[in-house]
Amino acid sequence: MKIFRQKTFQRFWVSYLLVLxxxxxxxxxxxxxxxxQVLTEEARETSYLGVVQTNELIxxxxxxxxxxxxxxxxNQDVRRIMFEQDPVEWQYARWQVLNEMMALNTSEQFPEExxxxxxxxxxxxxxSSYYDVELFYQKYPMDDRNQESLIGWLTEGGQDYSxxxxxxxxxxxLLYKSSIPMNENxxxxxxxxxxxxxxxxxxxxxxxxxxxxxxYILDIEGNLLYASSEEGEAYLPQFxxxxxxxxxxxxxxxxxxxxxxxxxxxxxxxxxxxxxxxMSDVLSSVAMMRTNxxxxxxxxxxxxxxxxxxxxxxxxxxxxxxxxxxxSGTLEDKRQAYEEFGKVIDQxxxxxxxxxxxxxxxxxxxxxxRYSFAANLxxxxxxxxxxxxxxxxxxxxxxxxxxxxxxxxxxxxYSRFTQxxxxxxxLVNFALQNVxxxxxxxxAVVLDVPAHKEVSFILCFRGTVASLAxxxxxxxxxxxxxxAKVLNIEVSIGVGEVxxxxxxxxxxxxxxxxxxxxxxxxxxxxxxxYHSDDLLKGNRYYYxxxxxxxxxxxxxxxxxxxxxxxxxxVFEENMEKRQLPxxxxxxxxxxxxxxxxxxxxxxxxxxxxxxxxTQMLDTMLRQGNMQNLRGQLLDAITNICHxxxxxxxxxxxxxxxxxxxxxxxxxxxxNLSLALLADSFHLSGPYLSRYFKDQTGMNFAxxxxxxxxxxxxxxxxxxISIQEIAERxxxxxxxxxxxxxxxxxxxxxxxxxxxxxxx
Numbered sequence: 001m002k003i004f005r006q007k008t009f010q011r012f013w014v015s016y017l018l019v020l021x022x023x024x025x026x027x028x029x030x031x032x033x034x035x036x037q038v039l040t041e042e043a044r045e046t047s048y049l050g051v052v053q054t055n056e057l058i059x060x061x062x063x064x065x066x067x068x069x070x071x072x073x074x075n076q077d078v079r080r081i082m083f084e085q086d087p088v089e090w091q092y093a094r095w096q097v098l099n100e101m102m103a104l105n106t107s108e109q110f111p112e113e114x115x116x117x118x119x120x121x122x123x124x125x126x127x128s129s130y131y132d133v134e135l136f137y138q139k140y141p142m143d144d145r146n147q148e149s150l151i152g153w154l155t156e157g158g159q160d161y162s163x164x165x166x167x168x169x170x171x172x173x174l175l176y177k178s179s180i181p182m183n184e185n186x187x188x189x190x191x192x193x194x195x196x197x198x199x200x201x202x203x204x205x206x207x208x209x210x211x212x213x214x215x216y217i218l219d220i221e222g223n224l225l226y227a228s229s230e231e232g233e234a235y236l237p238q239f240x241x242x243x244x245x246x247x248x249x250x251x252x253x254x255x256x257x258x259x260x261x262x263x264x265x266x267x268x269x270x271x272x273x274x275x276x277x278x279m280s281d282v283l284s285s286v287a288m289m290r291t292n293x294x295x296x297x298x299x300x301x302x303x304x305x306x307x308x309x310x311x312x313x314x315x316x317x318x319x320x321x322x323x324x325x326x327x328s329g330t331l332e333d334k335r336q337a338y339e340e341f342g343k344v345i346d347q348x349x350x351x352x353x354x355x356x357x358x359x360x361x362x363x364x365x366x367x368x369x370r371y372s373f374a375a376n377l378x379x380x381x382x383x384x385x386x387x388x389x390x391x392x393x394x395x396x397x398x399x400x401x402x403x404x405x406x407x408x409x410x411x412x413x414y415s416r417f418t419q420x421x422x423x424x425x426x427l428v429n430f431a432l433q434n435v436x437x438x439x440x441x442x443x444a445v446v447l448d449v450p451a452h453k454e455v456s457f458i459l460c461f462r463g464t465v466a467s468l469a470x471x472x473x474x475x476x477x478x479x480x481x482x483x484a485k486v487l488n489i490e491v492s493i494g495v496g497e498v499x500x501x502x503x504x505x506x507x508x509x510x511x512x513x514x515x516x517x518x519x520x521x522x523x524x525x526x527x528x529x530y531h532s533d534d535l536l537k538g539n540r541y542y543y544x545x546x547x548x549x550x551x552x553x554x555x556x557x558x559x560x561x562x563x564x565x566x567x568x569x570v571f572e573e574n575m576e577k578r579q580l581p582x583x584x585x586x587x588x589x590x591x592x593x594x595x596x597x598x599x600x601x602x603x604x605x606x607x608x609x610x611x612x613x614t615q616m617l618d619t620m621l622r623q624g625n626m627q628n629l630r631g632q633l634l635d636a637i638t639n640i641c642h643x644x645x646x647x648x649x650x651x652x653x654x655x656x657x658x659x660x661x662x663x664x665x666x667x668x669x670x671n672l673s674l675a676l677l678a679d680s681f682h683l684s685g686p687y688l689s690r691y692f693k694d695q696t697g698m699n700f701a702x703x704x705x706x707x708x709x710x711x712x713x714x715x716x717x718x719x720i721s722i723q724e725i726a727e728r729x730x731x732x733x734x735x736x737x738x739x740x741x742x743x744x745x746x747x748x749x750x751x752x753x754x755x756x757x758x759x
């Protein structure tokens with residue numbers, strides 16, 4: 001008998017353990033997995049954004065290096081130093097460049113020092129002095145380059161970067177060079193800039209002392225230009241081949257430890273930025289969350305074991321008393337006790353069987369009764385708390401407060417979750433209902449009413465009124481994120497205001513429907529919350545005549561960017577600020593469509609307008625959202641502007657060819673000028689000057705001089721005097737011709753002719 005009692009008690013205990021702890025354990029494991037995935041993704045994204053920001057910051061600084069190099073290379077005084085033969089003029093040019101270099105260095109530019117290396121004299125010019133190669137190398141002794149390799153690197157063409165260190169090991173530099181080209185095949189000077197590594201380091205995100213992070217800058221060939229530490233430089237060969245020239249984020253094990261490697265390629269420079277972080281540091285928050293979650297789970301399991309033991313003892317006590325009574329007394333008493341015990345067991349068994357049948361019948365009816373009860377609440381058929389009291393008791397529903405709200409969800413797309421048919425739609429609704437109840441369980445009692453693709457939820461809150469709206473918004477976004485990311489179901493959610501009393505449920509339901517309908521205006525797949533001042537918005541749409549005029553003018557000019565900016569401003573005012581109702585939004589769209597029609601009529605551009613109108617009408621009839629209509633109008637504006645721009649460009653090319661042909665035929669006219677050319681083509685002087693510079697890349701005077709010099713070089717091959725050549729190419733005097741020829745060719749016409757004869 002003792003063994004029987006022990007086994008019976010053990011069965012009680014095990015059953016309570018399974019009922020209390022098993023669901024808790026399953027749900028806890030799922031929540032821990034889900035939160036781990038979310039935190040891991042956020043940590044990886046944060047690391048990637050940090051490298052992108054570093055890329056933009058360093059790109060901006062290095063772009064300034066290129067701007068300074070271009071500014072120096074285009075300086076006329078620098079070119080005079082390279083070609084001037086007059087010692088006085090040459091020295092004067094050096095002083096001028098020295099002053100300008102001092103101005104550059106005092107403007108707190110990114111590089112530590114800027115120098116110009118002149119190939120012909122083999123000297124360096126800085127803001128403070130001149131250096132020959134020996135003196136320069138004494139000032140900047142380098143570990144990585146000797147004098148010969150440095151000069152060879154400087155005389156190479158193009159732009160490049162190189163890393164160097166001083167021989168004392170105290171300073172590390174990134175050298176940037178930019179050649180000063182004279183023509184397509186040669187250059188006679190190089191701009192050289194010293195960038196101290198210490199100025200690069202603060203641009204990277206600064207890790208804490210406990211974090212393990214290494215930062216690198218590589219050139220396009222994968223050569224290391226910068227490393228944040230010597231230890232990090234030793235790691236580079238283990239992953240550089242995998243990330244060279246690529247923009248990615250990957251995990252790799254290095255020396256037995258897992259690291260997150262993030263690589264970003266510069267958009268404007270031949271550089272690559274890499275950050276390597278220990279995964280243990282990246283996922284520190286994930287590890288802390290997992291540890292805390294496990295401790296809480298163990299704590300709950302411990303209390304579950306204690307609680308199940310207490311419940312088992314309490315429910316087992318009557319059986320113990322009955323068995324003790326049966327074991328005491330005479331044999332006749334025991335027999336009678338066993339008979340009475342058997343009768344009690346039989347009666348209990350019959351009562352249990354009858355009750356189970358009744359409960360099974362009730363359980364079949366309760367879901368439909370709950371749906372009917374909830375539907376009546378949404379329709380406002382109950383006018384007082386007393387009228388629903390009996391239904392609450394029958395359905396075992398207990399509203400903990402007078403605070404209610406209605407949430408309506410609509411399934412927009414569930415093809416990624418399961419096949420789209422009516423049977424699977426029921427499965428989708430069932431999943432959404434269960435997820436919604438699970439998330440809201442601790443904060444509200446939930447009643448749901450499914451109807452095809454929509455499910456209406458009635459919430460009765462357990463909390464205080466002051467925090468309900470904020471808490472509801474937080475829970476709904478948690479529900480939306482889970483459904484969208486885990487279940488891959490696209491849903492739209494409409495939320496009514498938190499109201500008080502049974503009779504207010506119908507009002508909250510109408511508000512939720514109004515909020516859900518906003519998907520036609522702002523697009524599907526959003527959480528839309530109704531606010532009491534929403535009905536005051538959007539009585540009239542915004543599209544004044546001055547805005548329409550601006551849009552028409554920009555489209556006729558073929559200015560796509562400005563036309564789209566004006567249209568976007570109108571959309572933002574109406575859709576985001578005024579929040580137009582759908583029908584008024586449709587009116588605004590057709591008004592803008594009329595603007596497009598005006599442009600087409602004025603410009604004669606061929607466009608499938610009937611197709612656009614048919615497409616927009618089809619979108620409205622299918623209750624498409626305003627975002628679709630917005631995209632269709634913006635596409636039409638873009639295409640029309642592009643067509644107008646093509647037509648204008650065709651006219652510009654024809655005008656340019658006519659102007660160049662005119663100059664080819666009249667360059668020998670000494671009176672030829674910009675004003676004369678403008679009169680010939682019936683254009684204004686300022687407009688022709690800008691147009692000529694845009695089309696040819698040089699101003700009118702420079703182009704005419706180069707054309708005349710080219711013609712003169714052809715005449716110098718013949719036996720004609722310099723005076724006659726000057727007159728033939730449009731110069732009134734030979735002196736003016738000689739000065740111009742020397743400025744562009746660096747030699748006199750006579751010297752040029754002698755060189756031709758020597759060949």
